[in-house]
Amino acid sequence: DVVMTQSPLSLPVTLGQPASISCRSSQRLVFSDGITYLNWFQQRPGQSPRRLIYKVSNRDSGVPDRFSGSGSGSDFTLKISRVEAEDVGVYYCMQATHWPPYTFGQGTKLEIK
């Protein structure tokens, strides 16, 4: 199974400052069709997960443009340009290239300093 490793696991950020989360996979995530199936999810306290980014860099509808995804191969990043209070929660990366199973990272907990 593909292991997804996120860092940091805890991310204290000052309001208005940028934040960055790294996600590394144990195998390259390019599928045979040339597409990289790497998604990012946000889970606010007490809520269900919400997809933010699909296929590395595509933002879902309604997701603020301060969120961006990038990366290739086995190294990926989620960036928040200016953190707002509503961004508090846990962020997960997930690969859907080498499945089954789909695998998630351990999660990165973003909090406000």
Next chain:
Amino acid sequence: EVQLVESGGGLVQPGGSLRLSCAASGFTFNSYWMSWVRQAPGKGLEWVANIKQDGSEKHYVDSVKGRFTISRDNAKNSLYLQMNSLRAEDTAVYYCARDWPADRFDYWGQGTLVTVSS
């Protein structure tokens, strides 16, 4: 509006069984693979199983193979997870989520809590 509503969770003894349901609305259910994803208390997300549009293909995480069965009823727009031989480590909130071709998990339900304890 896409909606996924899970039900069927509860307290069950180790070795017992439970059947979860997920009622889907707001989209053409039989056009999508569907998945179950779980989250143990205070832990991360774990994909459990998924099923093809017509039910002809199913996949499971190793830890539930032989114990859990995913199924669907397209006439009722419903997804199911039959869970047998339950263990304490199966305690989690279980979410249903829309899978492929929605690029995996664009919509999630609110979850249903399964607690396995004596």
